[in-house]
Amino acid sequence: MGEDATTLRRVAGFRSYWSAATVSSFGSAVSAVAVPVLVVTVLHATPFEVGLVNAAQFLPYTIFGLVVGAYVDRFRRKPLLIWSSVGRGLSLAVIPVSWAFGLLDLWVTAGALFVFGVLSVIGFAATQSLLPRIVPRPLLLAANARIDQSDAAAQTVGPALGGALVSLVTAPLAIALDAASYFVDAVLVARVRVDERVPMRRARPRLRRDVADGLRWTYGHAMLAPLAFSTHLWFLANAAGSTVFAALALRTLALPAVVYGAVLAVSGVAMLLGTTAAPRLGSRFGAGRTIIAARGAYPVAWAAIAVATIVLGQSMPTASTIVLFAAFAVQGVAAGCENANEMSLRQTVTPDELLGRMNSTMRSANRSLAAVGAIGGGALMTIAGGGMALIVVTVVFVAAAVVAARSPLRTAQLRQHGE
Template sequence: MSESLEPSVFRSRDFRLLLAGQTTTQLGAQISGIALPLLAVEALDATALDLGLLGAASTIAFAAIGLPAGAWLDRVRRGPVLVASDAVRALVLLTVPVAWWFGLLSMGQLLAVALLTGVARVFFDVGYQSYLPTVIGRGRVLAGNSAMEFVRSSGQIAGPGLGGILVSLLGAANVVLAQAVTFAVSAVTLRAIRAREQPVDPDAHAGPLWRRVGEGVRFVVGHPVLRATAIASALSNLSFAIASAVTILFLVRDLDLPAWAVGLLLAVSAVGAMLASALTPVLARRIGSARIVWVALAVTGPLTLLVALGSPGWGLAFVVVGMFAGELGQIVYAITNVSLRQRICPDRILARVNATMGVAIMGLFPLGAVVGGVLGELVGVRATIVVAGLVVLVAPVVLFVALRRHRDVEELAPDSVHE
């Protein structure tokens, strides 16, 4: 049955629970996402390199443990892992406001918090992408991913603006408490999901860890489309990491924006993400569920360079347009890319394939964050944003080579969809 003829994902109680949990989590994540770097800049006098290291610490876990985490997740039920991951993040983030209240907060603690929450995120992200087909079925993953991304982008709209206002009123450290609470709420909500996962066959996952990890890596490397999406995603994330190291500095110091204005600007630009999540199913049907993967980046990528032209006053329009286009293209790409992978990959190795993709995608993020911080110190934040924009332009070229002959996902690996 085609996805367009499937019953709505919102009729599923389990999906509604999953969506509710992620709604609270994403709102909290976006609120504290602006609070942590602002806390580092304003309270701890962080430099561009400090922010680059903070970004690296939050993502280095993907490179360090992503592959074995995927092999382990293929051997266990994924639902309880998601609950535990949210609970751990809630507890770790709670230490930030506590340390602040007692005057003990330091850059070292922020780096440790970023590192530990990053470890929990590895297990959550790999497990979540492998768990969604269990909750709603493979035939509805595009609709499910679109709905989840709509929630995430809605949080991007409300979160940064609310976060910037709350930082101005309450202080950045206190705002981090909001994310700790939302992770706890998400853990409770996920715990209520009743979907039964298929029993794990021990014989299918026997053998040394390195051999099981290698099976997932070989599947990605051996599949031309997955290989291309891994390379393109790595380039896109490298670009984002370079830019993220200097974006807050650019907005606060170069454009002289207060915290509330930074939050509002990021919220307005995130409308592109919300629009993308709503339009993705329509675009996929009209352009093709495989073709849209590269078209999205090819159309919007060049517009991201406009951010570097930003200046106080009317020059902020360049920043808004550039961020809007970048969010729109990246979200359409992310939804269609993940949905493609979930539909063509056999379930028995889905977690390992997701982990392999996660390592490929996030493995360069720590390097990109450090590079962005170093470039910010050496050539300035504006030039660093230009470098990030040039990197992302390579991604659609890689995807075009692999997908130019295919319009829809079913043309790529029709047999593996039903395995």
């Protein structure tokens, strides 16, 4: 990766883009701790209500995802990314402002997160489609790995920082920090040097045909289709698991916010290791095989989480905490190894004029299933208990791994720099 990293530093615009992504990742990592603590301990939500609030962030992908993808391919992506970042900062700021005036409740929180989700649909479609316009395609794996390294560093420091901030200044003020990060993100993106051509606009754009083209490309491609289905299952399981784990950890196990943040931070440390190894693994074993191996690690991690929270639980708190740290470390390594390879594979096989639609199609389905998972995880925990909910989560992770393993992904390779 050394030669690619040196070349990447010479790419105009990448440093500002990378800095923006890093700032945003640190803010989001703080909110990853602050939002569950706010909902569970400040607003005293039930597990089902926790699922509803989590789902509020994902529902916009179901409602607007496919349409947004079609429009992203019609406009310059940099301005879309700037204004979506400003909007996300404002929507998150509603939470601490409402809290300060004594107006914060579950519905205000869910509404703010829903608006945040709407703007995230635009922002993520734009950012994932803008990178290939900044970085030459042979350098995409190195670029995505660099961004993932920053994200992993944020997930290492952010949750611990979030836990400390929640303890010192309360959850709403910790969320205010994430809001501020999006304003900084917008300023940094504005500094990105990229020569974006203005997409040709038809006299009478056909939205339905544009959406259909994105769906056809994503689910008709020999490698993108199984990758998409496997990733959809992953999001379903991960959202359900996150909802159940937050309720179990903060309420049943009564973990302090600092400890809860530290458990998530371990995943960030492990993810940093995984992202560092991702380009080398993708080059040596192939992007597809690296993704498949990572998908196989998730059910192992979640089976361990089930043991830690249900079997060991409060009777053996020290052993339970140790197992949780180990399980989230496994999950972090897997995420770090696969994400850069998956994103680079998607960006490499997709033509530029379809990138917005492909990314929005994938993300729309991913987040739709995440909404189902968040609500379903909370409902299943309420009806059948945390143990059964975590068993179901583990089974869905197994299904995601099987779909990837029994597909042409086994032979997927990325074209490397210099080839």
